[in-house]
Amino acid sequence: MASERPNQLFRNGSAKIAAIPMIVTALFVFVGGTVWTVVYSFTKSGLLPRLNWVGLDQYERLWATRKWLVAIENLVIYGFCMLVLVFVIGFVLAALLDQKIRFENTVRTIILYPYALSFVVTGLVWQWILNPEFGVESIVRGWGWESFSFDPLYNADIAIYGVLIAGLWQGSGLVMVLMLAGLRGIDQEVWKAARVDGIPTWKTYIFIVIPMMRPVFITTLVLVVTGIVKLYDLIVAQTGGGPGIATEVPAKYVYDMMFQANNLGQGFAASTMMLVTVALIVIPWAILEFGGSKNRG
Amino acid sequence: MNNSVEIKNLDLQFGAVKVLQDLNLDIGKGEFLVLLGSSGCGKSTLLNCIAGLLDVTAGQIHINGTNVTWAEPSERGIGMVFQSYALYPQMTVEGNLSFGLKNAKLPKAEIAQRIKHASEILQIEPLLKRKPAALSGGQRQRVAIGRALVRDVDVFLFDEPLSNLDAKLRADLRVEIKRLHQRLENTMIYVTHDQIEAMTLADRIAIMRGGQIMQLGTPDDIYGRPVNKYVAGFIGSPSMNFLDGTIQNGAFKAGDLTVPLAGYDFASGGAVDGPTTLGIRPEHVTTGQLVSDAPIQVDVIVELIEPTGSDKLIDCQVAGHHFRVRMEGQASVSVGQTLRLGIDPARASLFDAATEERL
Numbered sequence: 303m304a305s306e307r308p309n310q311l312f313r314n315g316s317a318k319i320a321a322i323p324m325i326v327t328a329l330f331v332f333v334g335g336t337v338w339t340v341v342y343s344f345t346k347s348g349l350l351p352r353l354n355w356v357g358l359d360q361y362e363r364l365w366a367t368r369k370w371l372v373a374i375e376n377l378v379i380y381g382f383c384m385l386v387l388v389f390v391i392g393f394v395l396a397a398l399l400d401q402k403i404r405f406e407n408t409v410r411t412i413i414l415y416p417y418a419l420s421f422v423v424t425g426l427v428w429q430w431i432l433n434p435e436f437g438v439e440s441i442v443r444g445w446g447w448e449s450f451s452f453d454p455l456y457n458a459d460i461a462i463y464g465v466l467i468a469g470l471w472q473g474s475g476l477v478m479v480l481m482l483a484g485l486r487g488i489d490q491e492v493w494k495a496a497r498v499d500g501i502p503t504w505k506t507y508i509f510i511v512i513p514m515m516r517p518v519f520i521t522t523l524v525l526v527v528t529g530i531v532k533l534y535d536l537i538v539a540q541t542g543g544g545p546g547i548a549t550e551v552p553a554k555y556v557y558d559m560m561f562q563a564n565n566l567g568q569g570f571a572a573s574t575m576m577l578v579t580v581a582l583i584v585i586p587w588a589i590l591e592f593g594g595s596k597n598r599g
Numbered sequence: 600m601n602n603s604v605e606i607k608n609l610d611l612q613f614g615a616v617k618v619l620q621d622l623n624l625d626i627g628k629g630e631f632l633v634l635l636g637s638s639g640c641g642k643s644t645l646l647n648c649i650a651g652l653l654d655v656t657a658g659q660i661h662i663n664g665t666n667v668t669w670a671e672p673s674e675r676g677i678g679m680v681f682q683s684y685a686l687y688p689q690m691t692v693e694g695n696l697s698f699g700l701k702n703a704k705l706p707k708a709e710i711a712q713r714i715k716h717a718s719e720i721l722q723i724e725p726l727l728k729r730k731p732a733a734l735s736g737g738q739r740q741r742v743a744i745g746r747a748l749v750r751d752v753d754v755f756l757f758d759e760p761l762s763n764l765d766a767k768l769r770a771d772l773r774v775e776i777k778r779l780h781q782r783l784e785n786t787m788i789y790v791t792h793d794q795i796e797a798m799t800l801a802d803r804i805a806i807m808r809g810g811q812i813m814q815l816g817t818p819d820d821i822y823g824r825p826v827n828k829y830v831a832g833f834i835g836s837p838s839m840n841f842l843d844g845t846i847q848n849g850a851f852k853a854g855d856l857t858v859p860l861a862g863y864d865f866a867s868g869g870a871v872d873g874p875t876t877l878g879i880r881p882e883h884v885t886t887g888q889l890v891s892d893a894p895i896q897v898d899v900i901v902e903l904i905e906p907t908g909s910d911k912l913i914d915c916q917v918a919g920h921h922f923r924v925r926m927e928g929q930a931s932v933s934v935g936q937t938l939r940l941g942i943d944p945a946r947a948s949l950f951d952a953a954t955e956e957r958l
Contacts, residue, residue, distance in 0.1 A: 491685035491758075494652050495746070499699030500673025509698070513689035 336577065343570035351566055360571035370572065373550040376462045380551070381530040383466050384473070388526055389519075391470065392477025397507065399478070400485045410482070414475035421472070425539025428468035429455065455541055458548035465540055465549055472536075473529065477522055484518030485511070520591070531580060552576050602661075603628045603754055603786035604649060609658035611641075611648060611810075618644050619810045622658070628753075629784045631777075633797040636807035637833070642790045643758055645807070649788065650679050650756050663753055673699075675754075678747025682759040684739045686731040692742050693727040696749050710749075717748040720779065737768045744779070757789040761796065773799060794834055798822070806830050824948070828955035831878045831948055837912060840884075840922045842877045843952065846870050851877050851949065854918035858895050862945035866957050874952035881912065881925040885941035893941025899924075901936045913938065 346356045364370050395413060399406055416424065431437045434453040442450040454464030488511055496506040512519070534553040541549040543558075552572060560569030604626040611619040618641050626632045634642040647653040649660060651672035659668045667675045686695050693714060700710045718724045721741045731739055740760055747755055757776070761769045777800055780787055791797055797804050798818045806813045806821065806829075814826045825831035831839045844853025849870045851858040858877065860870050885893050899922070903914035911932065913924040917940075924940060926932060949958040 489683050489685060491681040491683045492687070494647075494650075494672075495679070495681060495685035495687075495743075497652060498650060498672045498677065498679045499702065499746070499750075500671070501699060501702050505702065510687045510689070 339570050340574050340577075343567060343574045345567050347566040347570070349564040349566070356567070360567045361575070364568060364571050364575065369547050369550055370552075370555055372547050373552045373555045376549060377530070377533070377551050379462055380466055380469070380533065381527075383463075384469055384530055385523075385526060387466075387470055388473050388477050389522070391474045392522075393481050393512075395474065395478040396481035396485055399482055410479065414479055416472045417475045419472065421535035422539040424468050424472045425536045425541075428464070428471070429540045432464050432467070456545060458545050461541060461545060461548040465536060468536060468540055469533070473526065477526065480518055480522045480525075481515070484515040487518075488514055527583075531576065601627055603630065603663060604788065605659075605661040606645075606649070607659040607661070609645075609648060609660065610656045611644060611653065612656045617810060619648070619655075622810070622812065624805065624812065624815070626786060626788065629786055631780050631787045631789065631800055631802045633801035633804045634788065634790045634807055635792070635794060635797040635804050635833075637792060640807040641810040642792075642807045644810075646756055646758055646788060646790045649754075650677055651675050673703075676752045677754045677756055678750040678752045679756040679758065680740070680743045680747050680760045682762050684731070684736075684743045684763070686739060686742055686746075688731050691728055691730055692723060692734070692745075695731070695742055696727075696745050699746070700749060713749045713751060717745045720748065720782070721745050736764050737772055740764065740772060741775075744776075753785055755785050755787045757787065757791075759790055759792070761791075761793070769793075769796075776800060794836065798834075806833065824957070825878075826957050828876060828878065828950045831950070835880055837881050837923050837925070839878045839880050839948070840917070840920070842879075842918055842920050842922075844875060844877060844918070846872050846875045846949075848872070851875060851944075853877065853920070856895075856897060856918040858942065858944055858947075860944050860949070862894065862943065863947065863949065864945070865949075871958070875958065876950045876952050876955075878948040878950060879942060879946070881923040883943065883946040884924045885943070886924065886926050886938060887930065890939050890941035893943050895942040895944070897940050897942065899938050899940055901932055901934050901938055904932060904934060 342351050342353075343360055344355055344357060345352060346354045346359070399410060403409070419427075432453065432455045434440060434451075434456065439450060439452045442452070454460045454467070492510060492514070493506065496510060501510075532553055533551050534557065537543060537549055537551055537554055543550045543554055553576070556569045556572045556576070558569075559565045559572060602625045604624075606622060606624040609619055609622040610617070622645065624632075634645060636642045644653065648655050649662075651667065651670060655668060659666055661667065662675050662677065672679075687698060690698060696714045696717065697710050700713065714727070718727060721744060723738065723741050723745060726734060726738060726742070731742065734742065740763075743760070760776075761772055764772060773796055776787075776789075780800075789796075789800060801818055803815060803817055804821050805815045808829060814821055814830045816824075821830060821834055825834060828841070832841070842853045842856070844851055844856070846852075846860070849860055851860060863870075890896055897917060899915035899917060901913055901915055905912040905914075906928065909928045911926045911928055911930055913926055913932065915922050915924065915938070924938075932938065950956065951958055
């Protein structure tokens with residue numbers, strides 16, 4: 303035979319060429335940008351990045367700043383509540399919608415609609431709804447309950463929960479739709495088998511159906527968690543971080559430092575801390591999830 | 600009280616669609632009843648009604664003498680096996696078998712004993728610690744049967760349990776189900792669209808069509824004396840040959856073929872003149888040396904031969920109708936050859952051309 307084995311580098315050549323822009327983007331923007339940020343977080347950069355090293359000074363300052371600590375605390379509260387509640391609400395809505403009800407499409411669309419709104423619109427809408435002057439509080443008082451008080455956005459202790467309400471309103475629809483798709487993927491005969499076995503509906507959900515929906519849960523988890531970590535625009539639109547610094551979050555701290563306070567080094571240090579936190583969560587999980595994949599059936 | 604399951608005047612409607620209509624069925628203790636029909640005939644629906652997975656519109660269902668029409672599936676004393684196995688994928692085989700029992704708060708020793716018993720019968724002891732994903736189709740279906748077995752009930756319901764398996768496994772598991780029935784002597788109701796499964800397993804077969812039972816009888820009955828043309832055409836493979844003609848003066852005439860009906864066992868009275876369809880199974884047409892024994896003989900030209908190893912199927916024309924004959928696998932025959940066939944009216948079936956009922 304005259305022909306030789308073709309060079310493996312050029313196999314599927316057009317596909318490889320098509321992938322080059324994305325590979326370049328990923329390398330330069332994501333990896334390059336990340337490395338650059340981490341490097342400059344050890345400098346005293348102000349308005350412009352400069353390579354004047356200060357070691358860990360930026361980090362020491364960061365962890366001594368109350369605004370950053372509040373931001374971390376808020377993210378933990380918001381993140382934990384959001385994660386638990388959005389899953390519970392989304393799953394319950396999906397389970398209710400899965401009962402072959404009438405107007406399912408209509409209900410599903412209505413519940414999903416908030417997700418189509420940007421965080422800015424969501425933030426503004428809920429800022430108005432939670433405003434004591436003309437929101438829920440004034441309406442209930444108008445009904446005659448004069449002492450009724452509901453103004454989370456004006457109480458520094460609970461302001462973050464006001465943001466949480468808006469976040470839940472916006473995010474539950476997506477979780478519901480994903481969960482509904484997962485529920486629809488469950489073989490109806492499994493439900494029948496559980497009924498013949500005499501297993502109550504709630505137990506069937508918890509011990510049989512939810513474990514079967516594991517892939518859907520992981521997809522949803524990734525979406526929800528990334529949404530939580532990059533929480534920024536909702537805060538800006540709804541509270542502006544206030545009252546005081548009560549609803550600051552890390553992403554907003556980073557933005558404020560880099561573009562308002564002209565303190566790039568501090569902003570880089572804060573964003574590096576966010577990266578480290580995410581990595582600490584994601585890497586062990588990824589090893590657990592994909593490391594043993596060969597043994598999985 | 601000899602009936603295990605009694606179905607009385609059962610109706611089921613989805614909106615305006617009547618799926619089951621005024622259906623009556625008594626199933627004796629220890630009987631193996633097969634519900635047979637093509638898709639959409641209501642056989643699975645009927646089984647789901649018996650299981651309590653579908654609410655009936657009207658009528659009653661009695662199991663072991665108790666009216667269970669509105670009882671929960673788990674309280675009816677039934678075990679059910681599904682086509683897709685419907686195992687709980689996150690649990691081991693043992694977990695699958697024990698989950699329902701644990702939920703019913705049975706003592707641990709009792710659960711262990713039942714699992715041991717069931718896994719011995721089904722030979723799944725080595726698989727108890729495995730998950731369903733690590734099992735083959737046949738093993739999964741055994742586990743599914745085991746899940747019905749540990750419930751220790753009198754009535755087993757099978758919803759096309761072998762349809763997801765390949766042909767060889769299907770044949771193997773079919774034999775096992777039959778053995779299981781002989782050993783346990785439980786009442787079994789089995790839904791299938793496969794006539795071979797139905798014929799081999801059943802004590803009695805109920806052929807369903809359009810939500811009604813067309814014929815209920817032993818496999819021999821249904822094969823030998825089908826009550827109407829639909830049943831006759833449905834049972835048997837290759838299917839029965841039909842010749843359209845008329846009865847005149849006690850003989851069936853179709854084209855140049857005349858079949859005197861002296862040996863035919865009429866269902867009611869005798870021959871009545873009028874348009875009629877004669878049905879005869881390919882395997883009941885004789886060829887070769889046996890032809891001389893047959894009352895009717897006819898010459899045909901061989902158009903097509905389908906050898907299947909054990910048999911040869913011959914396509915030809917009789918009285919202007921497409922006609923198939925089964926010959927022995929070793930028979931020497933070639934296309935274009937003239938073949939003499941023997942037909943015995945005693946083994947044929949006659950159907951009224953208008954009502955399609957057996958005469």
